Amino acid sequence: MSRFNEPQTHASQRPVAIKPSDGKAGVADFPPGTTGAAVSGTPRRFGTKEAMRSITVLKAAERHLAQMEGKYRGLLEAAPDAMIVVNEAGEIVLLNLQAEKQFGYRRDELLGQKVTNIIPEGFAERLVADDLRSAEDAVSQQIGTGIELTALRKDGSQFPIEIMLSPLESAEGILVTAAIRDISVRKAAEEHLGQMESRYRGLLEAAPDAMVVVNQSGEIVLLNVQAERRFGYRRDELLGQKVTNIIPIGFAERLVADDLRSAEDALAQQIGTGIELIALRKDGSEFPIELMLSPLESSEGILVTAAIRDISVRKASEEHLAQMEGRYRGLLEAAPDAMVVVNQVGEIVLLNLQAEKQFGYRRDELLGQKVTNIIPIGFAERLLADDLRSAEDALAQQIGMGIELTGRRKDGSEFPIELMLSPLESAEGTLVTAAIRNISVRRDAEKYLAQMEGRYRGLLEAAPDAMVVVNQGGEIVLLNLQAEKQFGYRRNELLGQRVKNIIPEGFAERLIADGLRSAEDALAQQIGTGIELHGRRKDGSEFPIELMLSPLGSAEGILVTAAIRDITTRKKAEAHLLQKMEELNRSNEELEQFANIASHDLQEPLRMVASYTQLLARRYKGRLDSDADEFIAFAVDGANRMHRLIQDLLTYSRVGSQGKDLVEISSEEALQQALLNLRGAIEEGGALVTHDELPVVLADEVQLTQLFQNLVGNAIKYQSPGVPQIHITAARNGGKKWVFSVKDNGLGIDPQYFERIFGMFQRLHKREEFAGAGIGLAICKKIVERHGGSISVESQPGQGSTFSFALAGSEKKS
């Protein structure tokens, strides 16, 4: 809201440049006619018909003059201006010496003459009434007003005049007294002033600051375009207005004299001094300004030129600066550590609250004091150059490193501190900021840690294995008694040594990052995994070790605790076991080979026995006695049984010796082959063999066929009355294995025989009841075991049997 919306009661509307001033404050108006000569009196009316040009008139004038003489001539002649008195006919009836001088006439040459002779235009006309106004009116309109006209001298030259008219009642009617001032000089001065003003205005407008010129009454008489812009007014809105409208407080007051000083004094005090005030824009917003005042003498008295600088930005930057310092100080004060800033000579130049607290001094007790008062040893020395290094070097060496020193409080007590130094460039040279941390607590913690370590050491020493703790550089930083014993070193021979000295290969490498992984990754891969390596004793002998690594976060980075177990005994046991296993395998192989060879080689003589006893029986049956026939029959039967045993033994041994690699095969196809092989038996027994979809498995196809053949064959063989029904299924057992089941509705088996039926040559039935050597299920068991599975049976006598076996499956579905 602009204050200009309020009624302006005090504002003057007159042009300032030509308004006279008496030089005194508060005086603004002048009564008209003051510039006129000392002509006064009460105006009277003139008769208009009494105008004449005659002796009579002259006489009367002389008379009048004579009358006037005493009273006015002194005044008239003393007037600085030319004065003429003109009657209504435009004839000069009176004049003074100045008029004679100005116009170059003698008095008698002008008296009675038309005034147009000396003022050709603009005067006489004003005496004449026209249609619109009476002569009185015409004159009265001009009375009291300075009129600028051109006068004509006797020699014909012209000069500018200002005339002031005033009526003069006389016996001859109304006369007009004209005070005529030669304004040649003023005109020239005005012209000069105009030139000056345009120059001055150029300067004014070119000024970077808003400029307003204010008169003593506080009114704006001049302003520049910056002032318009800054305050948001048009020029004409500001001219003549009170300056308080744009600078409400602090400017106008300075123009006013009070009891103690004159206006000049008031102003003088402010001249040349920047005054910070608040300015007000047209829109009501405020902004900070700096005011520079300078006096300007003018015809209207002393004016004040005010250069107004918008200092918003400067204010803002000053504020920012103050804020920054506030913040910095805030930071300093907020720092958890005591902070002191020290100059190169070791004097404290700045400190924070914590510093006060920690050292027990008030701030002013420390400022300017030597820092050795609070840190007696080790700090100030670091600020000093010695022969070997410059102060900068001395400092640089310490920058960023914690230095442990002792601080001293005001009461003389000391406490452990850690010092962190950082350089601080300043106008006063390099200062050093020292962050001082009271490490009493940390010291205590370290002590506690040491206690803990003592306990930990107890554990370490109690460990059954050799333990070494290794840093990332591969150096042994801790070890236990067992480590000493195992490697044959004394403890101090190992501490700080490379772990490579005792574990030449495979450990240090694991601590090192390579291009593909970080040290942490490298380590992580090994953590918790036993690694078998070789340890080397002091005497150079090596022994097998198993290494268990675990990370140990510490102040020095990640350490690695290695538990080292001497696995010589285990290795020996393993080697022994391996040897035994090899022996066993060899023995098994030999056994199989033996079985194979034996059964093979047994075949030959057996065949002889069998063939010739049969030949005997064929050729001599009934030709010897009955005993001979019976004997021959037993011999033939024995040979046949032996033949079958040998065949079975051969088959059994071949499960292992002639088995093929396990490959992915269709178990369904194996079953189909088995059923094809059993076609005769199935038809003969009238059996109904069904199966579900069967999977692809990892198996030896020949053996899987044999397996199905034996199981299905048994199911048909041991049938109960009725149609033998056999169903084969396969199901996953949760893992990758498939469990096959061959279920029949046959005789069933008493659970007490479950174990026995899978043994070699185990029979549950008499030879007369069922043929067979009792090796079929033993072969089944051996086949399943060779496939990494197991076989079992579920059965009850008379309830049928279910033989189940598991085989490793394949990803493929059959």
Place this chain on the structure above:
Amino acid sequence: MKDIGEEGLPLEVLLVEDSPGDVRLTREAFRDAGRAINLKVASDGVEAMAVLRREGPHVHAIRPDLILLDLNLPKMDGREVLACIKADTGLKTIPTVVLSASSAQVDIEKSYQLQANCYFTKPVQLDEFDSLVKSITDFWLTKVKLPRPALTDDPKIGSDPVKRTAARLSAR
């Protein structure tokens, strides 16, 4: 039924067998099969090859129409004999039947790899053996057409049928 081939000559069978019991059984079986053939016996591989190549004392040996070969033989086993026969241009056309006690797949496989004409496992049962020999007789010595070696393959005998018969008889 006559014990002669197409040319009216007796059939010649070479039995390579080291077991006298098997030799006798084979003879009995051939006899039971009703075919009187000339059964020449070699009791080891070396002798078998000497007979076939008519070397040493077997210089007058008659080329057999059929070879019955056991695998387990002293000196030179049946596989080597088989390999030698099938590698010999003059001998490889003679049908060579392996008659072994072994029923091992490796033996069967190996024999056929060496181009045995067929492989039999000697049955333990006498009846089965008889019927096997009868089958061999029926097939290899009756039904099968066999190549006759060129009469000029033995310069000493030539193509004279009388000389050939004489040679056969003398070799017996």
